[in-house]
Amino acid sequence: MTTTSASPRTAEPAGPFEPDPLGPPGRGRSALLGGAVLTVGALFVLHVLVGRGTLGVGDVLATLAGQAPSDAARLIVIELRLPRALIALTAGAALGLSGAVLQSVIRNPLAEPGVMGITAGGVLASVLYLALVPSTFLTPDDRGVGQFGGLALPLVTLAGGLLAGALVYLLSRRNGTDPLRIVLTGILVGSVLQAGTSLILLFRREEIGGIVLWLVGSLNGKTWLQWGALWPWAVASILLGLACAGLANALHLGDDVGAGLGLRVERTRAGLLAVGVLPTAAAVSIVGAIGFVGLIGPHIARQVVGDDARRLFPLSVLLGGGLLLVADIAAGAVPFTRTDLPVGAAMALLGGPFFLYLLTRRVR
């Protein structure tokens, strides 16, 4: 495999692949994916090297090599940085895939779990579950960081996300699906659901910091415990989503062609929507409502590889993971913060202008 020296992430014109978007995956595709994997891997290493807690790069490397200079170094690298980087990578990948699936099924480049109210629904369901089942509030150690709802939590989140997504889709479906109207309905439904989340959290007299972390999404205090709850669901749903790329392509050809290919179009579409919600549910139940990853990742991916889901989905997974790693590194680099800037806030500051740009371009 020839790893191109220029990083393929940087919207390199996808010359060789463009003329044949539905052709068989070839060598160019594996080179591109390989390059993306390397880039994301490099970001992962960077995240661990410059992550939270003051520690020299040399000490980090020594610790990773199994020769920790001190217990503190071991704690920071092994117990804090590694799981945090893994969670960022996985959650970002899940959100990126969700965005790609939703966009290709609804045929709406603005669709995204956050924009469609899915994230807000998932968060509301998680918070409700955690509030009603108090024994699920486990704190992993006496530092009292993080909340953990057990393996059932992602299922509850999934139910919430599915309900919210279905509501938005049905509400905005009446006169055909104008992309912009789905977005507006989603934003409104999302704001109501968010108010519901605030209501529950304020009612329980959570500290405000905790509320903010749920509403914008954060990686603070995430350790191996949360990783244990995240990865089985995330990996399974990502694999499922990737496996559905062929179906998504068939749908993309249009309802008539799809039906001609023997698809039961409506049922397939509903199923794929559910598949698109799954990874978001897994991610949201652990990291909260991080927005815009599913918008930006797939958008860049589409610029590079076009609409073919078999290329778009894997690249969206990689770019989503890379994006969240970058956002978390950036959030850690912001000075003067009282606590860590939540990665969701950093993501929104990066993604918000991008979203506005996409919108204004379409409105004009």
Added chain:
Amino acid sequence: MTPTTTAPRVQTGRPARPSRAGAGRLLLLLAVLAAVIVGFGLFTLSRGDPAHDLAGVLEILGGGGERLARITVLQARLPRFVLGVLAGAMLACAGAVLQDSLRNALASPELLGVTSGAAVVVAGIVVLRVPVPFVAYPWLALLGALLAGAVVISTTRTSTDPVRVILIGAALSALLGACVITLITLGGENTVALIYTYLLGDLAARTWVHVRLVAPYALIGIPLALAATRALNLLQLGDDVAAGMGLRVVRARVLLLTLAAALVAAVVAVAGGVPWVALFAPHLARRLLGSEDSRKVLPVAAMLGALLLPGADLLARRAIPPVELPVGLWLTLLGGPFLLVLLRRSLGAPR
């Protein structure tokens, strides 16, 4: 403005009522609403801990009563109620002005980014401890409100679809919301709680200081809005007709939008980003009146806003004791579904 001048016909699809009978009905409605507000005020003053009966409240207002009771009613509940009335009326006027001047049934400050523009500024001042006197808050908030509103309106200048205008506004609001949250994380532990409820829209622990700050804006802004109703009626007819009737359309619209932003900014400075009243009240007023004539809608909407906000605040104060939740939360929970209904109706309409 005398009600006997020939009313500019408004696109209601209904025949205009004879204006004298209309004026009588309007006055009656306003009188009824005023009576309801006063009655509700007495009720809300009596609720709480300690509770008083109506006679007790009247005695306290008349200058009697025990010292403790006087303090709870006159220093805690009364300013909160008065602030609710003023803020509600101001928001309702701002909403009606925005809706009529932009000819957009969905226009409201929280959907145009105006509210969050003001909120970002106020949050910045409080969190970063910028040494600014309290009196200057509304002016700085106005700056943020105008800036955000100008961005939304200028990006959508070429678009006539109301949904698209609102969409840009909602997206900008979301972005500014992220800025607020970023600011919150910069603040100290104590300011965080304060700010959070503040920006959701909250009337808790407001005193006469807050009333005094907002009162001048209400006393100038609301009459100005009422005086502008003729221009609003003309703008409702469309730019060409309005220009034909001798209105300088662009200038009028800019002035009206500034007025609306000023009303909103003053409210945000004392009560935070109180949502949905500005959207609710004018629609309710139009329903009640069966008319879109701004000269009737505006005063009725102001009254309804003045009832709506204290009403929601009583709910916030007493719904699930002992927890007191910000009134903005209740308004979002109630107002969001209402907006979805509105939106769905406007989606059904042909473009």
